[in-house]
Amino acid sequence: MIPEKPCIRALGYAAAEILQIGPSYTSLISSADATYDWVDCWEDLYKSNQLGELRQVNETYLRRITNYTNDDLAQICPIKSYGTMARSAGANGGLDSSQYAQAFEAMWHAESSGEDTNPHICLCNNHMIALVPTMAKVGDIIVRFWNCSTAAVIRPAGNLEPSSFYTSGPALYLLVGKADISKHERREGTWVQPIHLPGDYPPAAGTPVTINVLDVDLDFRSLQMLSAPIGPGR
Amino acid sequence: MEPFDYPPLPPGKDAIRILNIEPGDFHDDPIVCTLTAVTFTSKPRYLALSYTWGDAFPHNQSLPTNKSMTSVPSDCQKSISWDGRIYATHQVYDQAALEAICKELKGNKDKVEPITINGQPFAIHHNLHLCLLHLRSKTAPLPLWVDAVCINQADADERNAQVALMSFIYSRAQAVVAWLGVRDIKPAQKRPKLFKRMAVESTVFGAPEFLQTLAQGQIPSCGDIDSKIAKKAAKSSYWTRLWILQEACLASQLVFLFGPRFWTFEQLSDWESNTDDLKYRSWPMVRMLNARRARHTDRMKLENLAEHFEGLACSELKDRIYGLVGLANDIRPFHFTNDRFRDPVEDHIVSLDMEAVSSSPTMPTGMGRLRVDYSAPFYDIWRDVLKVIYFRVTPLVDQVKYLAWAAPFRDQERRISVVRSAGIMQDILGREVAKELYRSLPVKASTELQVQGQTIHNTNIG
Numbered sequence: 001m002i003p004e005k006p007c008i009r010a011l012g013y014a015a016a017e018i019l020q021i022g023p024s025y026t027s028l029i030s031s032a033d034a035t036y037d038w039v040d041c042w043e044d045l046y047k048s049n050q051l052g053e054l055r056q057v058n059e060t061y062l063r064r065i066t067n068y069t070n071d072d073l074a075q076i077c078p079i080k081s082y083g084t085m086a087r088s089a090g091a092n093g094g095l096d097s098s099q100y101a102q103a104f105e106a107m108w109h110a111e112s113s114g115e116d117t118n119p120h121i122c123l124c125n126n127h128m129i130a131l132v133p134t135m136a137k138v139g140d141i142i143v144r145f146w147n148c149s150t151a152a153v154i155r156p157a158g159n160l161e162p163s164s165f166y167t168s169g170p171a172l173y174l175l176v177g178k179a180d181i182s183k184h185e186r187r188e189g190t191w192v193q194p195i196h197l198p199g200d201y202p203p204a205a206g207t208p209v210t211i212n213v214l215d216v217d218l219d220f221r222s223l224q225m226l227s228a229p230i231g232p233g234r
Numbered sequence: 235m236e237p238f239d240y241p242p243l244p245p246g247k248d249a250i251r252i253l254n255i256e257p258g259d260f261h262d263d264p265i266v267c268t269l270t271a272v273t274f275t276s277k278p279r280y281l282a283l284s285y286t287w288g289d290a291f292p293h294n295q296s297l298p299t300n301k302s303m304t305s306v307p308s309d310c311q312k313s314i315s316w317d318g319r320i321y322a323t324h325q326v327y328d329q330a331a332l333e334a335i336c337k338e339l340k341g342n343k344d345k346v347e348p349i350t351i352n353g354q355p356f357a358i359h360h361n362l363h364l365c366l367l368h369l370r371s372k373t374a375p376l377p378l379w380v381d382a383v384c385i386n387q388a389d390a391d392e393r394n395a396q397v398a399l400m401s402f403i404y405s406r407a408q409a410v411v412a413w414l415g416v417r418d419i420k421p422a423q424k425r426p427k428l429f430k431r432m433a434v435e436s437t438v439f440g441a442p443e444f445l446q447t448l449a450q451g452q453i454p455s456c457g458d459i460d461s462k463i464a465k466k467a468a469k470s471s472y473w474t475r476l477w478i479l480q481e482a483c484l485a486s487q488l489v490f491l492f493g494p495r496f497w498t499f500e501q502l503s504d505w506e507s508n509t510d511d512l513k514y515r516s517w518p519m520v521r522m523l524n525a526r527r528a529r530h531t532d533r534m535k536l537e538n539l540a541e542h543f544e545g546l547a548c549s550e551l552k553d554r555i556y557g558l559v560g561l562a563n564d565i566r567p568f569h570f571t572n573d574r575f576r577d578p579v580e581d582h583i584v585s586l587d588m589e590a591v592s593s594s595p596t597m598p599t600g601m602g603r604l605r606v607d608y609s610a611p612f613y614d615i616w617r618d619v620l621k622v623i624y625f626r627v628t629p630l631v632d633q634v635k636y637l638a639w640a641a642p643f644r645d646q647e648r649r650i651s652v653v654r655s656a657g658i659m660q661d662i663l664g665r666e667v668a669k670e671l672y673r674s675l676p677v678k679a680s681t682e683l684q685v686q687g688q689t690i691h692n693t694n695i696g
Contacts, residue, residue: 006588006626007588008652009588010650010653012653025463071668071669071672074672083588145653145654146651148653148657148658149657150653150657176676217588218620220617223620223652224657224660224667225668225671226618226653226656226661227654227656227657228660228665228667229661229665
């Protein structure tokens with residue numbers, strides 16, 4: 001029997017940062033006003049010449065999520081898994097276990113008191129819109145994984161020792177929960193799926209990475225919850 | 235009604251039962267068989283049958299299987315479908331028992347019909363009955379392995395063990411015989427006359443003699459392939475079933491039987507590659523032929539196979555994994571009573587300390603083992619598959635080629651693709667892994683909320 005403890009170190013990348021939390025899924029699809037407020041709130045956060053693309057993303061995404069079933073929505077939930085964390089790939093060090101436990105408990109204590117477990121829509125940079133668990137907040141990061149639509153919300157939990165490998169200081173993140181993102185990738189049932197890596201990861205020796213690649217430590221249950229497909233199949 | 239008395243399989247050894255079809259006349263003699271247990275140590279010679287439980291063509295179901303059959307007997311119209319690709323019962327004469335089983339299994343429309351095995355009645359599906367008639371020789375018994383008969387389907391333990399052994403059974407057969415059904419003709423004639431006609435046609439090409447030679451371990455020559463007939467065979471529903479994939483790909487020799495006609499795989503494969511008509515490209519037959527052509531390559535990885543053949547039909551979601559593990563060359567099935575095997579991956583995981591490992595932990599490489607257990611929850615099956623994919627399987631070759639410029643990061647391929655694999659495997663298991671989880675969790679009263687007038691249960695997983 002395999003113990004449920006983090007044993008998988010997946011690679012992901014920081015795809016976007018949450019800029020604004022919008023209305024809950026329920027109010028978004030039930031109320032016209034909520035939808036208008038949602039669209040209006042973008043203007044402070046995006047330059048006017050970028051709004052066109054964002055409107056397009058929004059239209060496609062709303063169309064998609066309107067058809068989500070209760071099972072789909074139930075998956076966009078916080079995942080409380082002790083030991084599941086992310087950090088800048090290849091970074092050394094981090095919190096020792098007592099510091100980690102403190103940060104982990106503090107995050108969950110502060111956030112899990114609310115009654116509302118309805119996922120909320122949120123606006124991120126890089127023209128990304130997502131549904132995230134209620135406890136997600138501005139400044140959280142959306143981490144993605146290659147060649148699939150799986151995404152998670154993670155929260156910065158401090159910096160690690162600087163290293164020459166990184167352009168900016170490596171960081172440690174705690175897992176908040178699952179996210180459903182507007183950048184949806186359909187998969188094709190071909191014989192072999194080549195992996196298309198965005199950016200230039202892994203980098204040639206001596207050059208700094210230009211995308212923020214993260215080591216994400218997962219146990220099997222967290223991996224299952226994160227990767228569970230949402231929405232209609234292919 | 236007494237249950238069928240299966241000859242016991244010798245414990246602790248890799249063994250199967252072999253069904254010997256006694257010689258008889260197509261038209262006059264009902265099917266009589268003997269069933270005996272043998273170990274692989276005794277080097278058994280047999281043909282393994284690859285077929286579908288349902289009829290291969292819509293009109294095949296009205297074909298008679300004996301000379302006195304004028305209409306389909308009412309008790310034979312009852313449906314039986316065991317879970318999995320499993321379908322036989324031996325209680326066909328007992329109307330009440332049959333109805334009870336049908337009710338319980340909410341079965342489909344597959345007919346069962348009685349034959350005689352070891353002097354006892356035994357019910358088989360109509361399609362299998364048609365097949366046995368066409369295989370049977372007039373002069374010599376034919377040794378066959380047929381899953382529905384040779385496995386005691388009511389014994390869950392035996393079934394798990396034999397499914398784990400399936401790839402061995404098919405690869406050790408002298409040949410695998412793929413039964414494509416009988417040419418789809420609307421039965422314009424009365425049934426006794428139709429049966430007579432089938433009996434006469436069965437002698438024209440000499441399929442029984444051909445199979446006898448095959449069972450001796452020799453490879454007889456075949457006649458030419460008729461393009462018109464082959465195109466009809468391509469429409470058989472045989473090609474759309476998931477299980478046939480491993481049966482056909484594992485065979486050292488593969489022959490196709492289409493009513494009284496027969497071809498070798500090589501013949502059909504040549505015919506297919508010389509057919510210019512593009513409309514055949516997307517047919518399931520072509521996909522299967524391609525799979526067999528690629529059977530020794532690195533494409534035969536569980537993840538690839540499961541994704542590529544997601545569209546093939548099977549009666550149970552777990553077959554989407556168990557029906558392919560025998561074929562995948564990066565994973566091996568085993569059965570839990572087979573405790574000679576200790577999983578080094580589990581030991582590795584237990585001893586793994588994520589705080590201590592470097593950013594790119596070294597992982598064991600090579601073959602993984604997957605336990606076959608139909609009673610296991612979907613989550614356990616999913617986790618075992620992921621465990622093998624992440625910890626044991628060597629990276630997909632084509633992907634590594636893509637990453638060749640990043641040779642030092644070769645090991646990272648699995649780390650890059652593990653989340654994608656995790657999602658695919660959940661899709662392939664019909665998303666039951668997640669549904670199972672939500673069903674098992676207690677629902678907090680305060681977390682019910684209204685969505686589109688329905689109550690949804692959203693739960694914090696603690």
